[in-house]
Amino acid sequence: MGQDFATYPSLAGRTVIITGGASGIGAEIVKAFAAQGSRVGFLDLDETTSAALTDATEGDIAFEICDLRDIPAMQAALARLKERLGPASVLVNNAARDDRHAWDEIDPAYWDERMHTNLRHMFFAIQAVAPDMIAAGGGAIVNMGSNSWWEAGGGFPAYTTAKAAVHGLTRTMARDLGGHRIRVNTVVPGWIMTERQKTLWATPEALEKHRQRQCLPDLIDPVYVARMVVFLASDDAAMCSANNYMVEAGSI
Incomplete structure (x- = not known):
């Protein structure tokens, strides 16, 4: 398939913040916004990969290294990006890890760590950037969900629970922030062929089984x-809020 993608003039010059931006889906989001002429800042834990992405991508890009499980560190990193790039017009809550785990081996500490990795930072990132969006008269927030729980996927219950909760976060924050013309949506990926997925889980048998689930x-x-994230951040999506936008090839 060819890739003749749209350009959104409304995104040129806007400051976009992306969590987990160094690799996988996050890296593609960084590159997509940079190509739109946005001012792109991202957070990640991997300094080497972050620097390599920044060096290889044309555009106004900055990154900060922090562990998103450490909320004060994340807040400080977001403040530094604001100093470098200006107030955020767009926030993409992308960071997560879908590590597999057996339901009968989880202890409370692991459960809490998974919530901190996959959910908690999303709310506090919104809390950090929303005041500037309010002051500017609007903004766009995109939270990354997952169709794993829609499909009743097994093998990682703490992950699917966190991802299901993302939809509740989106809906309630869309209501709380909508009066300020801040739009909040969830993008719901299916099984996306990142390098991580291909390395760890994309066996020929698993891929063939999954193909049969997709339309x-x-x-x-x-x-x-x-x-999809770029579209939802643009003015073309000005009347889109509080909803799920699926990118899963019809696999539900």
């Missing part, structure tokens, strides 16, 4: 998730 025959490249 479309093609496996999903991360770029298509990024395209």
Whole structure:
């Protein structure tokens, strides 16, 4: 398939913040906004990969290294990006890890750590950037969900629980912030062929089984998730809020 993608003039010059931006879907989102002429800042834990992405991507890009489980550290990193790039017009809550775990082996400490990794930072990132969006008269927030729980996927109950909660966060924050013309939506990826997925879980048998669940025959490249995020951040999506936008090739 060819990739003749849209340009959104409304995104040029806007400051966009992305969590977990160094690799996988996050890296594609960074590149997509940079190509729109946005001022892009991202957070990640991997300094080497972050620097490599920044060096390889044209545009106004900055990154800060922090562990998103440490909320004060994240807040400080966001403040530094604001100093460098200006107040955020767009926030993409992308960071998460879908590590597998057995339901009968989880202890409370692991459960809490998974919530901190996959959910808690999303709310506090919104809390950090929303005042500037309010002052500017509007903004866009995109939270990354997952179709794993829609499909009743097993093998990682703490992850699917956190991802299901993302939809509740989106809906309630869309209501709380909507009066300020801040739009909040969830993008719901299916099984996206990142390098991590291909390395750890994409066996020929698993891929064939998954193809049979999709309506479309093609496996999903991360770029298509990024395209949905870019659309929802743009003024073209000005009347889109409090909803789920699926990028899963019809697999539910």
